[in-house]
Amino acid sequence: MSTAIRENVDLQAFNTLGLRARAAHFVELTNEADLAPLLARAKAEAWPVQLLGGGSNIVFAGDVSGLTIRLSLRGIRLISDSQAGAKIVAEDCVIIEAAAGESWHEFTQYTLAQGWAGLENLSLIPGSVGAAPVQNIGAYGVEVADVMHSLRAYDREQGRVVELSAADCGFAYRDSIFKSQQPGRYVILSVRFALSAKRPLVLGYGDIQTALATAGVQEPSAIDVAQAVIRIRQAKLPDPAVLGNAGSFFKNPLVPSAQIEQLQAHFPGLAAYPAQLSTPGWQKVAAGWLIEQAGWKGYRRGSVAVHERQALVLVHHGGGNGAELLALAADIVASVQARYGIHLEQEPVLMGG
Template sequence: MLTNASLLPYNTFGIAAQSKYLTTVTSEDELGSVLADASFQSIDKLLLGGGSNVLFTADFEGLVILNRMGGITLTGQDQDHIYLRVGAGEVWHDFVMYCVENGYAGIENLSLIPGTVGAAPMQNIGAYGVEVKEVIESVEAMSVSEGTKRVFSSSECQFGYRDSIFKRELKGQYMITAVNFRLNKHPNLKLTYGDIEKILDQRPDSERSIRAVSEAVIAIRQSKLPDPAVIGNAGSFFKNPEISNSQFETLKAQYPTLPGYPLPGGAGVKVPAGWLIEQSGWKGYREGSIGVHDKQALVLVHFGGGTGAAIKNLSERIQASVSQKFGIALSPEVNFIG
């Protein structure tokens, strides 16, 4: 157990915040012991994985628990599926590579997303036409207040767009310890989003595989997104907003190059937040140690020596700017801590 511990190594934004207490857990038993410790009953607790989707806007006056609960276990299989239980502390991209190597299909489009397996259901991570909810059977979690374990079925997780019950009604009440996945033995490749198909068109049809899709996604992400090891960031800072069909048509008439992706059942249109931010003049913007990435306006960046509060302030100005120009409200995908 550390006191007044630096959180700089544990968040990809590279913010120099501190936590009053910090400890590491490698098993559910260890997590249970920490939660049962009377010394920490009355203070806030934060289970932190890769720190890739958080922004510390101030020091954390509580206990940060570093999640290092690992392990990948084959729990069953049938004619079409492989079932795996994965510890919440496993690195997400390492798990994706494990599946690609073994021919388990379903998450190859989610390659190179930073963070841990435990964060995947919390955020319902998604990219290139795939959301993780499509392959989640259940989520195992531990009650922060009682230390008891509960298994949430996929439907009980109430997955939404970059959202789940763990970010809403149960926020801060449960810590995810493991995720149970259902992967496919027979790939159904999703190639229509982004430049995946364009990249694969340069290969023989015989090379269209989950490995090829994964490699294409990695190439695309590396070309557009900054490496957190080089420039502090948390990937996409905002969700892509969903607007009504009528609002989209009105905006399309005013801005003919506005991209839009129809939602299932004609429920509206998803608009790229990065396009809105770029058109509002923020792409490549910099003020001192913080700014907006020059290749992808959806990514806010930290060059070092800045504060989370300053980045949050910048994000709020971007939101106001987009709202004023387009009448669209941007919602942060990043979780503010502090």
């Protein structure tokens, strides 16, 4: 086995919040064939196994015991191209596969440069391709569930590589079987996407139309949409390279429409909108609005804070730890619950501690 296991490894550079934590055992997986022997070793040593991608959706609550495997598998390949006469999925559709360790943003830009639309609204989301299905990443009206064809994963229960269709993944709003139902069972090795030059663009969310108009674009291409999304995100969200953060710290809560109507009578500004993949009669409420109206925007406590432009984002100014961040998050949850009767659920995954 070429992959070396290191001990007592500093994880600060491996999480975008920049929280301090150490991994008891740590390995960078660059070769798929090394995975099964690594998992066998972890089993023999009774080490719990943690999977790490880009660390942009993780809060380290403390040190991480057992074996942390960082998925660094690389490679992008075209699986099928209907125009080339290969396995036809839909007319003008390509199936393209990326290995788990590829950068998500770079992959989206690569596909767009080839002329394939589908991932433009998901530009500039940090992290790896392998983690994208885990919480069914989404932005500006598009989720991975809308564009994913299938994935390959190592099933730790069966001890073999399996292929899962998008339907097998149990996708829901910021959720999948990998996040809530069977966490840790599957190590995602590569993900396949169905993209097409003729895929209709999704322009109705957020400020996309405004950003396109500002740029003077009248008949946008997928690349124009990606550039608009990138500009909006750069203006709204803190860059983790400059200020530690994990993006949205809370999910937008799903609330029964009847409760929303009652709340809107007291809080006329409360914004609600239909959720993709959700049950009829429920709507999503903007968690950032709830937090901002509860007075938290810009609040700082020691080294952790609520971002001054985006109340949904908790930030770490450096020198702090996961416990401080989680204490602030707990106070925000309690305050929103007391004010609106709505429970906020944390989006990033807890690890260690």
